[in-house]
Amino acid sequence: MMALAGLYRRVLPSPPAIEFASAEGKQLFIEALQGGHMEGFFKLISYFQTQSEPAYCGLASLSMVLNALAIDPGRKWKGPWRWFDESMLDCCEPLEKVKSEGITLGKVACLAQCAGAKVDAFRTNQATINDFRKYVMSCTTSEDCHVITSYHRAPFKQTGTGHFSPIGGYHAGTDMALILDVARFKYPPHWVPLTLLWEAMDTIDEATGHPRGFMLISRVQTASSLLYTLSCKHDSWVGMSKYLIDDVPVLLKSEDIKDVQKVLSVVFTSIPANFGEFIKWVAEVRRKEDGGSGLSKEEKERLSLKEEVLKQVHKTGLFKHVAEWLSSANLCCQNLQAFIKKDTLPEIAANVCCQGAELLTGQSGLHRFCCSATCVNCLKAEGDTPVTVVSGTVVTGSGEQSVDMLVPSSPETQRICCGSGSGNCIPASNDILTVLLLALPQHTWSGIKEEKLLLEIYDLVSTDNVHPLLQEEVRHLRRQLQFLKRCQDKRVDEDLGTLS
Structure with a gap:
């Protein structure tokens, strides 16, 4: 032949x-x-x-x-x-x-x-x-x-x-x-x-x-300072981008809304399942043996920027309303309840340490990981501010992997985390939902009929007077959200000129 x-x-x-x-x-x-x-x-x-x-x-x-x-x-x-x-x-x-x-x-x-x-x-x-x-x-x-x-x-x-x-x-x-x-x-x-x-x-x-x-x-x-990101690696992004950009403005028009708490109820009560896969905070994970007892200059700089972003989110008036709404007894959204249930330090630490071990060992999908222990520590070199680190030992049938998760936190929460080892000191549901609301397009709120409430909402979601780091964070999320919506609508080839 x-x-x-x-x-x-x-x-x-x-x-x-x-x-x-x-x-x-x-x-x-x-x-x-x-x-x-x-x-x-x-x-x-x-x-x-x-x-x-x-x-x-x-x-x-x-x-x-x-x-x-x-x-x-x-x-x-x-x-x-x-x-x-x-x-x-x-x-x-x-x-x-x-x-x-x-x-x-x-x-x-x-x-x-x-x-x-x-x-x-x-x-x-x-x-x-x-x-x-x-x-x-x-x-x-x-x-x-x-x-x-x-x-x-x-x-x-x-x-x-x-x-x-x-x-x-x-x-x-x-x-x-x-x-x-x-x-x-x-x-x-x-x-x-x-x-x-x-x-x-x-x-x-x-x-x-x-x-x-x-x-x-x-x-x-400003990528090194980004604390929050939207993900298109999970199927939830299709439904979430449609819900946030298309459905929420319609819901706000059709409801009898009289105050900010009612606005939050309308937005979050019908939120799709798995929305926690759509918006995430960015954690940095490393092998425990690679990090030693201290942080590199680059790690310190990244954490410092992320901590400033977290602090600025907590300073916003919108954050206070979101925190109040989440703590109310009337919280009935099952999707949100499931999200908040995982929003505890032990749950998040164990989950992230397992993900980190998968990433660092290259055994994703091949083995079942189990985080046998997590603890919260403070790393502090002379003259440096304390840094919160969640450490975990992840075990499989064939061995174990010790990982560190570098956690952005505020001075107030460092005392709680590094002192008693309790409390939720990391980015959580209240600030994640806050930045998601800040990232929504301005026209989202225009259907609110109560003029005084509309002005109050516009003031709460405005980033004109917030810290530049938080402004950039919101702009980044807004670009991601708008871009993912165009991808979902299959308009990336038609709208090429607006990609940036």
Whole structure:
């Protein structure tokens, strides 16, 4: 039987492209480096990867950029390691569908946002070539921003159709961009005229009927301080985003509402089940032996920022109303009762320590973890403020894992936690529900008929006069909520210009 030879790479059409490893390509690199437009190249090349499937160019480009930006995926890849891989980018489009049909510009932007990056996405009908050149020049002078392009290969005389790849550098003298082609089995990295790249992007993607384009991916600058986040890793996000954005405004119009407590009852009494999977506070977990008895400078800085956010939430007038409502005897929402029942320090400590052990051992789903013991301690170096740490020993049939959970807390609760070991000193249902209310769009409340109450609600949910850290926290949640709603409505390709 005759063996099929298959295909081994392609000859790069040159011109118009110039191969990166050629003499001319090397000279362009040297000059671009001297000109300051190769700053992001070294990060990208450190994490350069080949797409693992013919249709995974968008996923490979994005995972490469996310790793170059050192964005923590917050879930494990393999073993104990948290790392972006194409297989991790599955929250906005099923991998099997991407494998068979490819992916659109809007869905790649969706994935980037879902992964925790800041995204500015543009089609060619939403920007000019001068805008594009400006963005390329800006990003290539920085390690903190990278450009991913969506283009058609035909203008480069290359085989194939739509493709994604990051831009690795820019040569100002010749106005050429370096494409780090993730289909390395086909074409090597190559320089192309920026005007021709624009022409290749200014083509219609038949899957959407819209022009292709580009996106700028960067870190959320305040990510280290974020205490709360919305999750699209659980099925609850679909129902929750619809409930909060579509249903709550209607409920507030239809009810006879006379005071703030009634407003809270309307919002929370019908809240969907599993809403606790939708909004979470961000815990930091480490192996006990890795941490020793002290905290690193970075750990201290992150905890300090999170503690300030928690303190500012507790200072809001809305928090006081939420706490009063939760403590009332009329609390009848079963979904909320189940959420609050788990809202005790021993329950949360045991749960998070088990999750941490799964993450650190890489045995998620393979073993049943049981937290045999938890305790609350204070770590305090000379001259430092106390830090609350929940420690736990998690056992399985084959061994045990000691983990620490670094807990943001306030000075008042540190005394309770570190003194008697009782009390709920960590982010809990009252402040989680408070920030969720603050993140709702302004129009949510407009249907309240009582004018005096409406003004009171607007004052309670306003973040105009709160601490900048809390303002950024709310803006982050609001962006997440609005974005997830667009994903649910399948509008990410139509509303691309508003992703950022």
